[in-house]
Amino acid sequence: MKEEITEHTQIIFKSYSDLVEQEIEEPLWAFVLDKENRLYQIDSIPFYTSLVASNDIVFADIDPDTKQLVYQKTVSYSGHSTIQVVMNDECITMEEVRDIFTKMRCVSEVVNEDFFVMDIPEDIDYKQVKAELDRLEAEEKIEYAEPSLSDVHRKQTEV
Template structure:
């Protein structure tokens, strides 16, 4: 029986972080879609994890030792992309940079004083977002990485 998308669960994603050059465990919130079949829809923006984005549907199982839900695989990709952004210029407020992307319908979440992540919805033209990211990077305001670029957004940049 399918559950309503109101129940949340925390899923631990284990992966290797190029940023930290080590294995990491990142907790992500997800809607419970089908508890019996262990299907969940990611409801947070991954900070460090690659290849998973908001709204992706994943399969997670209980770790017998820790009794926590642990990510096993992505069942269905949402088309969302996740971008990591590091602020390089202390003279500009992070909120100012985040607002630029908010105007493009991209949600962001601040991780710390100089790092935030962007969620790019499937229906947002990534060429416009990437142009702004590139402009800010060229101006040495930010640096960014694309740890989870959806096929939809990847194809837009190849045109």
């Protein structure tokens, strides 16, 4: 039987966010996989950080000044994707939009009253999710970005 990983820690991700147009430091929760070798599995949906997604395995090191764990590199990609969604239309609620994607098994987390992020697991057909995102965007109900689109999902949408 596989041992359950239960120890959590926070890792600081430093990057430039195109969404907020500034340098950011975003803390993400992660499971401790191997403390000695500083390997962690992301257990959050990144709000602003690009090129990392839930379940990715990352290497992080202690910053000598702040004593915080800071992301250094991704060791293994999970196949998950992260999508940022901004609400545009007051005729549809955020909950209605989130429900559409929940039915497709996409977990989401609210950032503020008009912005949420979604985690797309690797076994989800992204072509269907993208079709719904494109429809809602064409109807000017949302705008969306794909800051971390996995190779699996990218291939599903190639023509």
